[in-house]
Amino acid sequence: MMDVSVIGCGNMGGALITGLSDAGGYRITAYDVDPDAFESIEAYADRTTTDLDDVRDSEVVVLAVKPDIVPLVLEDLDLRAEQTLVTIAAGVSTDVVASETDATVVRVMPNLAARTRNMAAAVAWEAPDENVERMLGDLGEFVVIDENLMDVATALNGSGPAFVFYLVGAMQKRAVEEGLDAEKARVLAAQTFKGAAETILRSEESIEDLIDAVCSPGGTTIEGMDVLWDSDVEQEVGDALSAARRRSAELAEEAEK
Ligand SMILES: NC(=O)C1=CN([C@@H]2O[C@H](COP(=O)(O)OP(=O)(O)OC[C@H]3O[C@@H](n4cnc5c(N)ncnc54)[C@H](OP(=O)(O)O)[C@@H]3O)[C@@H](O)[C@H]2O)C=CC1
Numbered sequence: 001m002m003d004v005s006v007i008g009c010g011n012m013g014g015a016l017i018t019g020l021s022d023a024g025g026y027r028i029t030a031y032d033v034d035p036d037a038f039e040s041i042e043a044y045a046d047r048t049t050t051d052l053d054d055v056r057d058s059e060v061v062v063l064a065v066k067p068d069i070v071p072l073v074l075e076d077l078d079l080r081a082e083q084t085l086v087t088i089a090a091g092v093s094t095d096v097v098a099s100e101t102d103a104t105v106v107r108v109m110p111n112l113a114a115r116t117r118n119m120a121a122a123v124a125w126e127a128p129d130e131n132v133e134r135m136l137g138d139l140g141e142f143v144v145i146d147e148n149l150m151d152v153a154t155a156l157n158g159s160g161p162a163f164v165f166y167l168v169g170a171m172q173k174r175a176v177e178e179g180l181d182a183e184k185a186r187v188l189a190a191q192t193f194k195g196a197a198e199t200i201l202r203s204e205e206s207i208e209d210l211i212d213a214v215c216s217p218g219g220t221t222i223e224g225m226d227v228l229w230d231s232d233v234e235q236e237v238g239d240a241l242s243a244a245r246r247r248s249a250e251l252a253e254e255a256e257k
């Protein structure tokens, strides 16, 4: 049983708590300044608390507050060298956090799919941390990256779910306009993304070859793909990713001040 505390039970903290609870093997303490935040995670945490002292004995403490709140929490958080502090705040570097704590700091960029244990996470660390490896493995897939690439990861897998929700929404919307029931279109669109993603993860084939596999000669898909290839969609999706990356870099500059 691993003792884990999560500081900040909002969207991301709540998703981590839900996923870890589903995985099992974790004793979870959920801390927030606002008891209302416990409403959606009460069923998944072993303990909810508004007393920061209650997180001080956990092997792993996850800092899941907004970037500008991180320094305020660190001021009051007194951890020991044998503990691990996982920081997930966009743009807040390991150095900024490590300068305020004795704990070993690990920087992770998670995403909302922690909730269903389908998270894509990027981690940057000096040395692998067994507890964090186990947590990330239980919550989905993770890759180790250099911290100087964390802004790109923040845009790709941190913000990425929102971009994908948007694309699912666009496909669902048009299917409804073309006559399909909204709920059925939602299921078909979402499951299609899930299936396509799973296909990529389980295959060695390139994305181009996978597209090719769906395009039957003279069939339907190629008609749709021609619309996409003739459009600016690839550029626009890339620009969305770059805008998120730039904002992450800006947050990093603000956090250094
Ligand atoms: N949302 C996402 O998909 C992702 C978020 N992140 C990172 O996770 C962090 C949290 O984001 P998100 O969950 O979206 O934010 P939320 O605002 O949803 O959650 C933050 C929570 O922290 C609470 N809080 C505020 N001050 C304190 C404090 N001093 N001590 C403890 N809790 C406090 C907030 O309460 P109140 O609302 O009352 O202020 C809120 O419940 C951010 O740093 C973000 O960069 C990373 C990857 C993905």
Ligand SMILES: O=C(O)[C@@H]1CCC=N1
Pocket: 090, 154, 158, 159
């Ligand atoms: O929007 C944000 O700033 C956070 C970080 C990545 C996803 N959500």
